Amino acid sequence: MMRIPGVTLLTILMINALSCSPGNGSSEGRPVISSKPERITSLLEPASAITIPLGEEIRLKLAIPDSVEVDSVGVFLGGNLQRTIPGSSVEPNGTLEFILTTEGGLTGKSGLRVRLFFAGGGSENHSRQITFLSNVVPVEYSYQMVKEYPHDVAAYTQGLQYVDGVLYEGTGNYGTSSIRRVTLETGEVDKIRDLDQSLFGEGITVLGERIYQLTYKSQVGFIYDKESFQEIQKVYYQNREGWGLTNNGEELIMSDGTNIIYFLDPEMFTINRQIEVYHNVGPANSLNELEYINGKIWANRYFTDELVIIDPETGIVEGRINLKGILKANLRKPTTDVLNGIAWDDDGGRLFVTGKFWPRIFEIRIRESG
Numbered sequence: 001m002m003r004i005p006g007v008t009l010l011t012i013l014m015i016n017a018l019s020c021s022p023g024n025g026s027s028e029g030r031p032v033i034s035s036k037p038e039r040i041t042s043l044l045e046p047a048s049a050i051t052i053p054l055g056e057e058i059r060l061k062l063a064i065p066d067s068v069e070v071d072s073v074g075v076f077l078g079g080n081l082q083r084t085i086p087g088s089s090v091e092p093n094g095t096l097e098f099i100l101t102t103e104g105g106l107t108g109k110s111g112l113r114v115r116l117f118f119a120g121g122g123s124e125n126h127s128r129q130i131t132f133l134s135n136v137v138p139v140e141y142s143y144q145m146v147k148e149y150p151h152d153v154a155a156y157t158q159g160l161q162y163v164d165g166v167l168y169e170g171t172g173n174y175g176t177s178s179i180r181r182v183t184l185e186t187g188e189v190d191k192i193r194d195l196d197q198s199l200f201g202e203g204i205t206v207l208g209e210r211i212y213q214l215t216y217k218s219q220v221g222f223i224y225d226k227e228s229f230q231e232i233q234k235v236y237y238q239n240r241e242g243w244g245l246t247n248n249g250e251e252l253i254m255s256d257g258t259n260i261i262y263f264l265d266p267e268m269f270t271i272n273r274q275i276e277v278y279h280n281v282g283p284a285n286s287l288n289e290l291e292y293i294n295g296k297i298w299a300n301r302y303f304t305d306e307l308v309i310i311d312p313e314t315g316i317v318e319g320r321i322n323l324k325g326i327l328k329a330n331l332r333k334p335t336t337d338v339l340n341g342i343a344w345d346d347d348g349g350r351l352f353v354t355g356k357f358w359p360r361i362f363e364i365r366i367r368e369s370g
Contacts, residue, residue, distance in 0.1 A: 064116075070096070074117070113126070149360065177200055178201065201213060205245045241256045246297070261287065277299075307321040307342065307353075
């Protein structure tokens with residue numbers, strides 16, 4: 001057996017130990033970062049994220065090197081295939097230019113994806129974010145006062161609905177949240193059910209024989225019998241916050257204080273679909289109390305004196321109603337809060353609005369400004 005000098009053996013052991021230790025040339029114990037392969041082609045236009053009105057054409061331009069043969073190009077918008085372009089369309093100078101139409105889409109953020117399929121196999125993707133504004137300038141409306149009705153000045157109004165001659169109201173704040181049945185002409189509260197003091201009530205709506213109520217941050221909603229106000233079911237929803245609530249006869253329609261409106265299954269509170277609400281210059285943020293009137297969604301915008309009229313299919317703001325000054329200065333107190341509450345009398349064609357801690361409910365008629 002050959003003898004190895006002690007120093008030499010110690011050196012070998014130290015080298016082996018170091019070579020097996022993390023951070024000393026070994027990949028063990030730390031993640032391996034793989035670099036992304038360089039793209040073969042380039043998307044020159046659009047060069048970055050863009051914001052355009054619905055219906056405006058998008059010009060696309062690709063740069064493709066001579067060494068690459070393209071079989072076809074697929075163009076996707078919001079995940080849906082819009083066009084397929086044959087590889088023979090590539091120009092001799094290595095560019096491919098074409099126009100994408102955007103008619104019939106929805107307002108809001110969407111993704112543009114261009115996928116190139118190479119002859120002989122393989123593919124490559126390019127993507128851009130697109131924000132679609134409304135291509136409609138909203139009609140500007142003012143209002144005409146028709147009548148005033150008394151309103152409980154202690155009611156922090158969150159939801160309002162008029163059904164079969166009866167006014168239903170939901171109120172908020174911790175400790176004072178409720179659902180109510182109110183006599184419009186007198187302001188008298190005929191029936192009330194209070195929420196637990198740990199819950200902050202939000203929007204309500206009446207669908208069939210049931211009343212639905214949201215809460216602010218608890219992600220829980222309630223379903224009550226319309227006549228008795230007895231709780232039928234407690235439901236949970238995924239939205240971070242509950243704000244306004246209405247219905248289209250089949251679905252619940254919910255806001256959460258952003259420019260997004262959700263369409264919910266009335267039994268499970270699961271989201272069927274959603275729209276992003278935009279006017280012609282940007283998003284209509286802070287959507288609050290909602291009402292469904294003649295096939296359109298009407299919404300308060302929180303901390304404003306404005307109602308907006310929304311197309312429920314596209315998210316386009318079709319009209320804006322300026323209610324500035326509707327509550328006169330002599331009726332305001334330090335506790336008076338913002339405009340909030342829209343109710344529609346479908347049989348009588350009457351529109352009612354109120355606000356948080358307001359002493360009046362106003363019946364109004366809207367008219368086009370100018």
